[in-house]
Amino acid sequence: MTVTVYAIGGGQMVEAILRAALRNKIIEPEATVVTDVSEKRVNYLHENYGVDAQTTINEKKLKSAEIVLLGVRPQDDWEKITAQIGAAEVSAQVISIIAGVTLTQLQTASNTEIAFTRIIPNTLTDTGYGYSGVTLGERAERELVTPFLESFGKVDFIPEEQIDLYTGYAVCGPNYVYNFYIALTNAGVLSGLSRKQANAIALENLKGAAKFLELTGKHPYELLDINNSAGGVGINAQHEIDASGFAAGIQNAVLAAVQRTTELGKKG
Numbered sequence: 001m002t003v004t005v006y007a008i009g010g011g012q013m014v015e016a017i018l019r020a021a022l023r024n025k026i027i028e029p030e031a032t033v034v035t036d037v038s039e040k041r042v043n044y045l046h047e048n049y050g051v052d053a054q055t056t057i058n059e060k061k062l063k064s065a066e067i068v069l070l071g072v073r074p075q076d077d078w079e080k081i082t083a084q085i086g087a088a089e090v091s092a093q094v095i096s097i098i099a100g101v102t103l104t105q106l107q108t109a110s111n112t113e114i115a116f117t118r119i120i121p122n123t124l125t126d127t128g129y130g131y132s133g134v135t136l137g138e139r140a141e142r143e144l145v146t147p148f149l150e151s152f153g154k155v156d157f158i159p160e161e162q163i164d165l166y167t168g169y170a171v172c173g174p175n176y177v178y179n180f181y182i183a184l185t186n187a188g189v190l191s192g193l194s195r196k197q198a199n200a201i202a203l204e205n206l207k208g209a210a211k212f213l214e215l216t217g218k219h220p221y222e223l224l225d226i227n228n229s230a231g232g233v234g235i236n237a238q239h240e241i242d243a244s245g246f247a248a249g250i251q252n253a254v255l256a257a258v259q260r261t262t263e264l265g266k267k268g
């Protein structure tokens, strides 16, 4: 089953979402419209994905879409766009990815009864991994939005109060992993491995350790207990990790990301 989508704002995030939805065949290029203010962007999206892309909103196509994707930034004129969606009296499920803009703000700006869903989208859309945090508005229909949302990652239905927390922890999540990967590979090079070897080994260990956690369902402390034998190599490395600011550094980074998301939401 495919859905017809009308996206407003054709930037990086919308492109990543549409690319995954097209690859997973939940949308078709000829049944997908994107409006972006930039002519260059519109041409790029049409040439690369075959979607119908234009610089102004086509009300007829907007009204016939099953899903409207609001993909502009908080500093763009989302209120005007939302008012336009309201005036068109769309019956679509309207999914907003605009950071910091609440369901109440969207509902107010639309000036009518629209089925809004607010999400913080997964950014690993090309991989098949990653979670989007999703809050359904009062009129949203879960079974109508879910197939589209699942075409670009896993879906976690959360209360709206958790959206900022989700942004800082889940959606920024790959950043923490990239940092760990850099630290680990530099350690490999520092100890004498080539960059190529260090990168390959670290990537394999990252994938393998994640798979093993998933397969065993065990807490990592249990796995460390197996690896860290008495007086051995592992427990000596463990001592250095425990003595460093490693855990607190990651935890502080997540808390700072959550705090910044909240601050930006207040500004928007």
Ligand SMILES: NC(=O)c1ccc[n+]([C@@H]2O[C@H](COP(=O)([O-])OP(=O)(O)OC[C@H]3O[C@@H](n4cnc5c(N)ncnc54)[C@H](OP(=O)(O)O)[C@@H]3O)[C@@H](O)[C@H]2O)c1
Residues within 6 Å of the ligand: 008, 009, 010, 011, 012, 013, 014, 035, 036, 037, 038, 041, 071, 072, 073, 074, 076, 077, 081, 097, 098, 099, 120, 121, 123, 171
């Ligand atoms: N990127 C991420 O990783 C990420 C993750 C989670 C959530 N988000 C959210 O996703 C939204 C988009 O982010 P992004 O990174 O994709 O930003 P982006 O690449 O800057 O995309 C926004 C696009 O909307 C266009 N635009 C501005 N005003 C418009 C209007 N009135 N009508 C139609 N198009 C308009 C912009 O054109 P101009 O540039 O020419 O103004 C730009 O092409 C934001 O609200 C952001 O918070 C992004």
